[in-house]
Amino acid sequence: MVLLENDGALPLRSKPGNIALYGNGARHTVKGGTGSGEVNSRVLVTIEQGLEAAGIQVTTKSWLDEYERRLRNAKQAYADKLEAITKERGQSAAVLYYLGNPFKDPRVQAITPEDVRNSDADVAIYVLARNSGEGKDRTLEEGDYRLAEEELEAIRVLARSYDTFIVLLNIGGIVDTTELRRIQGINAVMLIGQLGNVTGYSVADALLGLTIPSGKLTDTWAASYSDYPSSDTFSHVNGELDDEYYKEGIYVGYRYFDTFDISPNYCFGYGRSYTDFSLHTLDVTADEKQVAVTVEVTNAGKLYFGREVVQVYYSAPAGEVEKPYQELAAFAKTKRLAPGESEVLTVSFATNAMASYRERDAAWVLESGTYYVRVGNHSRNTKVAAGIHLPATVKTVQLKNLFHDEDEVREIRSEGRKPYSYASEPMEKQNAKIIPLDPSGIDCETAAYQSDRPVYQDNRPDVRITMDEVRSGSATPEELVAQLSVQEMAELCVGTAREGSSIIGASAGSVPGAGGQTFPLAERGISSLVMADGPAGLRLQPHFRVSKDGELLPGGEMFGDNINPLPEEAPEGAVDYYQYCTAIPIATSLAQSWDMDMIERVGQIVGREMRQFHVHLWLAPGMNIHRNPLCGRNFEYYSEDPLLTGKCAAAETRGVQAYPGQGTTLKHFAANNQEDNRMFTNAHVGERALREIYLKGFEIAVKESNPLAIMTSYNLLNGMHAANHYELIQSVARDEWGFEGIVVSDWYTSMKLFAGERKYPISSSPLCIKAGNDVQMPGCRQNIDDIIAAVDAKEGEAEYPITLGDLQFCALNMIKVIARIP
Incomplete structure (x- = not known):
């Protein structure tokens, strides 16, 4: 709170x-x-x-x-x-x-x-x-x-x-x-x-x-809605729902308010207590690998205990690319401090985390100049603690520009705008300890991108390989995939719902009320993955009824206020079951704790219940950025800041995945920041803004917690549906970040349920396979038929042809994850 x-x-x-x-x-x-x-x-x-x-x-x-x-x-x-x-x-x-x-x-x-x-x-x-x-x-x-x-x-x-x-x-x-x-x-x-x-x-x-x-805000609360840079064009505000232009670029939340000197009602990171705290920076050290800030926090009150959050920001030097006034670099929360009690915290972050993405080089770059390290307890109460001087510009990661947009967005610029400041800031900079860095000591990584996907040949035709052999180590997942038919792989890569079999959003047969499940290949010992909604706990059907023969009876399905009641009279021998789950705090409230240990413990609550109810993938955490306060789903997401978002998602994932066989599904990947016309809106986002704001949280969570799954979003991204976006799914998530799990579509992404007279079509089922969107949920017969036709098509016959290797790749990802389920 x-x-x-x-x-x-x-x-x-x-x-x-x-x-x-x-x-x-x-x-x-x-x-x-x-x-x-x-x-x-x-x-x-x-x-x-x-x-x-x-x-x-x-x-x-x-x-x-x-x-x-x-x-x-x-x-x-x-x-x-x-x-x-x-x-x-x-x-x-x-x-x-x-x-x-x-x-x-x-x-x-x-x-x-x-x-x-x-x-x-x-x-x-x-x-x-x-x-x-x-x-x-x-x-x-x-x-x-x-x-x-x-x-x-x-x-x-x-x-x-x-x-x-x-x-x-x-x-x-x-x-x-x-x-x-x-x-x-x-x-x-x-x-x-x-x-x-x-x-x-x-x-x-x-x-x-x-x-x-002891909570701190994870968003900027403006004095007027019009102060938000996306205020006039967001979603329905301007009546345009087909195309959303992210004209603010990197200037989201406090990055905008600080850089353009706009005073909010409540700033990012703000939160009072029943007591007062003093922060004293004892030391700042830095080298080419890491920056460490040591801060003494004292409860200066006389009556109440409390906890404080130390927030460390950095201000990058002006250079070729625009820089915000400051950006969150790291944070830490004290233990419970009694009146007069102190605690010394050391807050550290990687030196290369201060890099910016420079599109001209398609690289993360530390531009030359002095990087000022700031310490405080909210974004409008930071003091310069040290300067880190880099005499020459260096690259830290060499990538490719992957998100070209034919309809390029014109981003706002801060040139000529005076940023927020305070009276003592010039003197703090003048007196700051300056730490020199050696540019030659800063390494540059180069991403390796996938080339054509291989086709696996069956080299063991005399042995019928099943999942048992894979789990025992007597066969590899690749050898199992090589024996699967196109039909089997298409079935594996499409959920089990098919048309007309379930209520929207609850299409799992084995766990009533769960969001869906994948198709089992029983003869191969490949079981279903059961997926349940989140991210405030498991959303399951609370009451269901089973016949004396074990058949699930109709009734009890629900989605919010839409309920299909159970019949008053139960058949003879029928048994009633109940699945009540813990509703944990919403994501924004969790993030406001700034307490990663607590969030990990909350994840353990969900992981235990997943095991109890036989759910394998939790369709959470939601981690889209709070770009605009009117997004109807902001409560499911953590913050306007990508670092805090990524850290929270990583902590929650570690908690859930402490239980082998249970996993999280990071969503919605990516730029899912509005709900109106969500399946057909085209998010036009610049490459730098994508990488620094909208993808960064996902990157942190993938690298720090190794989630079992990622869910693609409904929207188009620069003209391509996220579920069909090869560069997003393969080049970024897998090649650049090293993601090793499965990619799941959002529900009905490539189904004609929502199709109609619209500017943009629904996503393509074959293109999901081409992009590496491994499984399409909840699934329909047409998805399977379209995949098979695209693999078997002769040249020129299919609008979106795919190779056998493309389909084997997705099926292989599925098998590798299913093999991790006890």
């Missing part, structure tokens, strides 16, 4: 007997967003329940009851709409409606003088909740990004009516806080986020000081 404002009201020093509780999130607390990020947990502890469990009397039951009545009526009307669509057009149509037209909470009723008098309380809390989800971007309307007038008026009434008034933000994405900050009488504002199914207990502990909020 992130404490945004506090005049000393928090923590509540003596437990109040009564609290007046208001707001749409008080009784109907949002544990996480909708769509694939939803988790069907057994219970949800609301803010109201959490306070009552802590021994506090909530005295505004009548107000909460009235809002509940409004909410119940609104939800019933919405359910009736879904039911009518289901009857008329089928369940899949209802799910599509649900995705494109999510339920919206009704407006809150007024808080009357009678409500205040009857509350018999000196302390009031208003819980402002927002929900969002897959398939729909947020809007600038009141009640979404902007606070509704009813909300603002309720907050004004409470601010002048109670001695202590606290606002809690139960949200998954940024809301406009400018009007909120203008209201006099608010004593504290805390971003509680969406913390999973025990949110209420966690919040009560924080309010009472049993735990101390």
Whole structure:
């Protein structure tokens, strides 16, 4: 949780007997967003329940009851709409409606003088909740990004009516806080986020000081939406959904606000505590390999323990390529410090991590000049700690430019703009310790790119090779692939759903409610990989029924508010099963901890449940960049910063994969930053912006945690669907980063379910194979037929011909991962 404002009201020093509780999130607390990020947990502890469990009397039951009545009526009307669509057009149509037209909470009723008098309380809390989800971007309307007038008026009434008034933000994405900050009488504002199914207990502990909020923002909260550089063209804002131009280039989040000197309401990395901390940089050392910063952190308060985050940034010298004012290089979080207690942390990062991508050279380059190392506890509170001087420009990694766009985006430039600064900065630079580097001591790696894929020949025709031989070591995966027919490999590379067999988003047969599974080749001992949605925990069907003969019976399927109920009468001998899962905090809330050890432990929760429910791949973590606050799926993603994003995803992956046979699926690869028209929007992104912002987090996670899978995104990238993008999947992920797992498509990527009159077509099934998108989910018969036809086609017969080697390559990747499943 992130404490945004506090005049000393928090923590509540003596437990109040009564609290007046208001707001749409008080009784109907949002544990996480909708769509694939939803988790069907057994219970949800609301803010109201959490306070009552802590021994506090909530005295505004009548107000909460009235809002509940409004909410119940609104939800019933919405359910009736879904039911009518289901009857008329089928369940899949209802799910599509649900995705494109999510339920919206009704407006809150007024808080009357009678409500205040009857509350018999000196302390009031208003819980402002927002929900969002897959398939729909947020809007600038009141009640979404902007606070509704009813909300603002309720907050004004409470601010002048109670001695202590606290606002809690139960949200998954940024809301406009400018009007909120203008209201006099608010004593504290805390971003509680969406913390999973025990949110209420966690919040009560924080309010009472049993735990101390130590979260830091992972995004920049602007004073005006128009301050974001993508504000005027994002998604539906300009009415253009086919093409999205990333004109801001590398200037995303604090990189933009700092470089163009725009003051936000709350800056990146910001977060208060119930105590104060002092940071003292003891030393900075550097050589051609590593930079290390040693910082002493002291709890300077007198009453409360707490934890602080040391954030290290660097400012690269101006050169041929533009540079942001500063960029996050590393961070570390202290242990719990008592008043007066200190801890010394050493925060380090690779020297070549300060390189920029220079398109002219198709290389990562450290340009000559002085790199200033900055230390602080948020992006607008950093001090120059040292300078690192490089007398000559050097390359650190030699690559190829891979992302040419015929419709080249015109990026903004900072030339002539004065960046953010502060009074002591010039003197800090003048007095800084300068550390010289020897350019000849900095190595340059050169990527090796794959040439034509080999065709494996069956050299053991007298032996029928199965997965058992591969696992035992008596045969190689290549020898098994060489014996598979084109039909078998096509089946292996397409999920099991086929047409019309399941609800959208839940197409696994062996684990009801799981997202899907791959096709087993029983005669070869190749089993299915079962995949379940995330990234706030496993999304499974909570209740299903099996006949006495072990057959799964219909009913109980659900996707958000779209539910196919179980029949009231169960067949004789039928057995009911339950699969309730833990809803962990949303990704943004996890990232706000800046605590990688904790995030790894959270990953272990998911890994244990995957083993319990027989799920192999978790379709998470989501790690797209918070490019714009209106992206409907930002709650599933960590941050606007790629370094923090990559570190979080790596930690969560290590936690999940501590259990052999369970793996993560990094998604959505890549540039999936809007939900409206998500399957057909073309993201136009410059090569440098892609590599430094939108791909960097994936690179960090791949190199630091070796995930079992990556999921490609729906969108096109510079004119090519991500699932068909050879350069993205093969050249970058596999050749440059060394990724060794499988690549999975997002659901229905190359199926005609969503096809229609659009500027861009759906992705191609054969091109998925050509690109190395190993398995297409959830799968249909047409996918298989298209793959077989493309392999067998004579010259000129197929629009997108593929070789036998292409198909063997994807099948081989599948076998290698399946072989790792116990």
